[in-house]
Each structure stands twice: as C-alpha cells, then as structure tokens.
Amino acid sequence: MRILVINPGATSTKIAVFEDERQAFKTTIEHSSKELAPFGCVAEQKDFRKALILRVLSDNGYNMKDFDAMSCRGGLIAHIPSGTYRIDKRVLFDVMNNNYGEHASNLGIIIGKELSDEYGVDAYFVDPVSVDEMIDVARVSGLRGMERESYFHALNQKGAARKVALIIGKPYEQLNLIVVHMGGGVSVAAHENGRVVDLFNVLDEGSFSLNRAGSIPVQALIKLCFSGICQKEITQRIRSQAGVYSYLGTNDFREVERRAAEGDAEAKLIFDALVFQHCKDVGAMAAVLRFKVDGIVLTGGMANSELLCNSIKSYVERLAPVYIIAGETEMESLALGALRVKHGEQAKEYKNAQHQ
Numbered sequence: 001m002r003i004l005v006i007n008p009g010a011t012s013t014k015i016a017v018f019e020d021e022r023q024a025f026k027t028t029i030e031h032s033s034k035e036l037a038p039f040g041c042v043a044e045q046k047d048f049r050k051a052l053i054l055r056v057l058s059d060n061g062y063n064m065k066d067f068d069a070m071s072c073r074g075g076l077i078a079h080i081p082s083g084t085y086r087i088d089k090r091v092l093f094d095v096m097n098n099n100y101g102e103h104a105s106n107l108g109i110i111i112g113k114e115l116s117d118e119y120g121v122d123a124y125f126v127d128p129v130s131v132d133e134m135i136d137v138a139r140v141s142g143l144r145g146m147e148r149e150s151y152f153h154a155l156n157q158k159g160a161a162r163k164v165a166l167i168i169g170k171p172y173e174q175l176n177l178i179v180v181h182m183g184g185g186v187s188v189a190a191h192e193n194g195r196v197v198d199l200f201n202v203l204d205e206g207s208f209s210l211n212r213a214g215s216i217p218v219q220a221l222i223k224l225c226f227s228g229i230c231q232k233e234i235t236q237r238i239r240s241q242a243g244v245y246s247y248l249g250t251n252d253f254r255e256v257e258r259r260a261a262e263g264d265a266e267a268k269l270i271f272d273a274l275v276f277q278h279c280k281d282v283g284a285m286a287a288v289l290r291f292k293v294d295g296i297v298l299t300g301g302m303a304n305s306e307l308l309c310n311s312i313k314s315y316v317e318r319l320a321p322v323y324i325i326a327g328e329t330e331m332e333s334l335a336l337g338a339l340r341v342k343h344g345e346q347a348k349e350y351k352n353a354q355h356q
Contacts, residue, residue, distance in 0.1 A: 001342055002066060004121075005334045006053065007073040008107040011036070011348070013049050017062060024080060029053070032349060041209070042111060043095075043104050050111050060196035060304035064119040071338035074128025075106030082131045082158060082196070083348040084337040087113045087123040091350040100130065124347060125153040126337030127193070129140040131196070138198040138288070150198045152187035159333030160185060160299040160325040161191050167323060168295060175294045176318070178285045179311075182302035183328075185209050188281035198288045200281050203239065210251045210302075213242035214277065219275065244270055254303050275308065279315035286319055293320035301327060 007014040013035075016026040029052050039045045057064070072087065075095045085091070092113050093099075095106040096295040109125055116123035129156035139147045157179045158172075173194035181187045181202075185211040189199035200206025200214075207216040216238065225234060245251050247270045248259070257266035286293055296316055298309050303326040313322045343349045 001068050001338060003335045003338050004057075004067045004070045005072075006070060006108055006111060007330055007334065008049060008104050008111070009356075010104045010253070013053065014331060015053055015056060015105075016331045016335070017067075018055075018332075018339075019216065020339065021336065023332065023335070024061070027056060027060075029056060041098075043103055044108060045104075046110050046114070048090075049107060050114065051301075053069050055112070061236050064288075067119075067121050069122055069342055070110035070112050070115060070123040072112035072125050073105045073154040073155070073256060073334065073336040074122060074125035074130075075109055075318055076101035077109075077128055077130055077350070079130050079132035080128070081133055081348070082127050082154060084124050084126045084341050084345065086332045086347045087116060087348050088350060089127055090126070093318045094222075094344045105129070113192040122338075124338050124341060124344075126334050127158050129154060129202070131330075133197065134196045134199070135197045148205075149201060150196070150199060152189055152196070152202050153181040153183070153255070154196070154331050155183070155333050156299060156328045157181055157187065157189055157191075157196070159329030159336075160297050162295050162336075163325050163329065164295055170294075176289045176292050177295050178282050178293060178298055178323045179297040179299065180291070181300040182298065183209070183300040186214065186278065188278070188285055188298075190285040192289055197287065199234060202282075206281045207274065208255060208272075211240050211243050213246075217244075221319075244274065253305060253308075257305060257307060261273060271308075272311075275311040275315070278312055282312075282316050289342070291319070296320050296322045297325060298322065299325040299327075299329070303327070 001020050003018040005016040009199045011031050013029045022267060037316040040228045077091055077094050077160050087109055091109055095109045129151050132150035134150050141148045161177050161179050162172045164256050165175055177191040179189050179191060185202040186207050187199060187202040188206055206214050244256060248256060248267055256271055260271045298312060302308055303324055309324050
C-alpha cells in the first residue's frame, strides 16, 4: 500500500511516501518569505505549493496515479473527534472560507482535494489541531459563555501515545497517559483509555512556550487590552512574541540552554520556569486521571534536549514512568491513519453545525 503524505507549514511543505508502514521517501520544501510575499492569503498559495509537490515527486520517480491514498495535515476546522476523515466538499468549504481561522495547515486539505479530483486518489486528513474529546466538566471555565475549547497538537500527541503503548505492551485504548508536546507551542493532555478528556489549550492556556504566553494574569491582560493597543497587536504579542522570546529575545531553545550554562542568570531562571510550569500542568492532568497514570510522554522538538527532559523527570518521575519520543511523529501518524482506513477501518465523516 503506497501512501503520499502532505504536511504544509508556514514556511515549508513536508512530503513523504510510505510503503505500508515503512517511510520510503521524505523531503522538506522550504519557502522563503520572498516566494510567499505575492500571495495575499494562505489559500492563494495552493497552485504554487501543489506544483512544487508534483515536481519533487516526479524528480524522485513517483507518479500520482501510483498512490493508493493521500493523507494530508488537517487545518483549522470545526471541533471533531479524533480519527481519519475523508476530504470532502464540506471540510473544503470551511478551510477555503477560513470559517475557523487561517493557517498554512489548511492547505493540506485544499491541495489534497484538488489532487484527489484530478488523479482519482482517495484523500484523507487525520487528527487536526481542533480534535475535541473533552468531557463536559472540563469545558466549564468559570464564566458562562466563555467555555474552554480543545486545541492541541492532536496528531503528534496521538502518534507519540501510540508509540508508548507499543513500548508498554498494551493497546493505547487501555492506557492512561499524560502527553506533553513541547515545541513552538506547548500542549499538555490527559489521555484516558484512548480519549483526550482534558488538556491545556495550546493557544492560551497552561505553560508558556518559546513564543506563546500560555496562562497569564487576567487583570494584567485586561489592563493591556485597554492600553490603546489594537486586538490584532495584542493577539500577536501573546501568541508569537511572548514566552521565552519575550524574556530572552530568542526562539532557539538551544541558545537558552547555552546561555544558562554560561552563567546567564536570566536564561537560567526562564529555563527553570519553563520546566516548573510544564510540571505543574502534568500534575493537573494527573489529578484529572485520579492519579492513575501509566506513563508520562515527552514529545516535540524540545524533547531532543536531554537537560530539559531530565529536569522535568526530576519533578514528575515519582508519579509514573517517563517516556521520551523526541521530535514529531506527524508524517508517520498521517500515513498510519490512512493505512488504518485502507485496511478496513471506516473513514469518518466531517460534520459541523453549519452543515447539519
């Protein structure tokens, strides 16, 4: 079974070819700011990125008609349960109209649908960031009309959790795991018997990250909102100019470690605070699972840091065994999602309130 995987990001497009579960080819196409400058919105990049994908595949001996399926990164769409979904007109409508926000990942669905129509290859998306399996009690925020929402690194979280399940020797659906994704954004989630019942929203909850604020004092935020700064600037500040960057002026975690090791007191403080907040979030998710935890999973790019992982372990390893799945499992998780459908699992149907 040959699967094409397409994973668009803000400045790159990752593509891979899987022969069943084996990755046979993988590359990353980088996009410079100069190349992307002519496009007014993300959807306008479709033809540009699609042509690059087809050229790279052709240069490496692949023909679209040789694929049994495509698996594409899902974008900002309606809240849906975890799973593999067929790319159809309804989800295409939502991403083309930015009904739930604009993001480069939306291009996965757009390009996948067009290639599917042109070449007759089944196209799917798997576990987008809007996956929602939260229990009702977790949605209550404390202010009516401002319910908590589920946005997290679902694709990598689920993929890393399944890898740990294989290590433990039990099905993912029979385990209680706390998964910590550590990258540009951070999400910490409680996986209870295969369902993410609660989490710290990657957009505005939990620990700060390299460039996001996480949970910040409400009164201070209110004051900022009435300081004469527009909504767009405030959003940009807390979602892309906050976190480690706001303190140290860098998004490179390796630089933070280096500066801390060389005696930079502020860098050491921010490193320690990052660890501290991650561990507080793990403790909260442990309480959600009634402290019946089979494992704590550290994943994402920052999990490549031995110092960071060991520092987190020093806080939480008495709670449960700690497993490190460094980097991201997105490409493999996308391929396996399509393979499960090709091997008999029913593809899910995308629905939201607008299309009911």
